[in-house]
Amino acid sequence: MSLKDKRVLITAGPTRVPIDDVRVISNTATAATGFILAKKFKDAGAKVTLVHGVPCDCSLKCRVKVLRFKFFDELNQIITRQLKSGKVDVFIQTAAVSDYKPSLIRRGKISSADKELKLTLVPTVKIIDRVKKLSPDLFLVGFKFEPQALRAALIKEARSLISKSKADLVVANTKSGNKYRAYIVSAKKT
Template sequence: MDFKKISNPKSNYRVLKNKKVLITAGPTWVPIDSVRVLGNIATGKTGIGLAKTFLRLGSHVTLLLGPVGEVRGLSGVRLLRYVYFDELSALIKQQLTSGHYDVLVHSAAVSDYQPKSRLIQKIESGLSPFLLRLFPAPKLIDTFRDYNPNMVIVGFKFEPEARRIVLFKSAMALMKRARLDMVVACRLRFGRYQAYIINSKEKLGPFLNREEMSAFLVRKIKEMLWKD
């Protein structure tokens, strides 16, 4: 199954037509000083692909996209850009308080740690050693359910080198803690992408590429909306 095979609005995916979908994608940056940041290497490709698919199926899509450079092919998608952790946090809050969403797919790679405060000036070079104290960042995903108890919420858990049983355990813990409907659990198996879609009843996968995983994810979201 791929994106093209599920893009016919005349199919049983018509339940997604006119649904409001919010997607987060890409990395977040956390400032250290006036020029340096903590970041990650997320590309946002999964979220961008999902945004295009939901759009083809007739959904109203808002994509919150981090610092991944210029992206083409998003005509029709409401695109809101962010760079920093705090900007993503504010955008999510603004979207969830100002409008009703049926689906939220949180695929952004959000920073887990941040400095207690940002230094206003550039840190002097040549300092040795230089110690940077980091503290846990707020878990944005833990607040989503408070905005809408009926919204379908999907989270992502990436554990690059985890054994499958550990990956499943982490994903289930996230799903329970954040009150999610599904979690996409990803790892690298011998350097290759591998993902599972996990909900309270089943574990689907492994999916060996993002396109296959995303197609099944849209299918499961469709099934949840159909039941409602």
């Protein structure tokens, strides 16, 4: 498949969910994979839009359209708008999307004088599960990270994600110590 003039939407980096007006729950994603993919797709002739979370310690050395978000809800809105526009041929979700959010976001700042803070977390919507519903004809690539997972478990998780999201490919990746491993799992069992 030629990538010339294909419209590619890539998400990258961490997502945040607010606890109060000051504090957030986040993750340690760096956006590095998304930035590398954006450059490679741009070099192959694609029209790339990169949607990334902040903060991000990557510098983009290629010319692509960049959309930034701070919070999960912003990412969800951006993706929904982009997909509803009908102008996406390939969607690659490398962003480490929050699976949970606080059931209640406190106004102001929670006092640090409180002896204890209990949070009730509820699931966020699974963005990747909505992609094909919003844009059924695009090519969807998901990423599934499981730390210290064995190959068989990773492949099983990737197949589960393919089944739920209707992804065309899933990159199942893991890290053990300083060693990364990734497996590309296709929806087509070939």
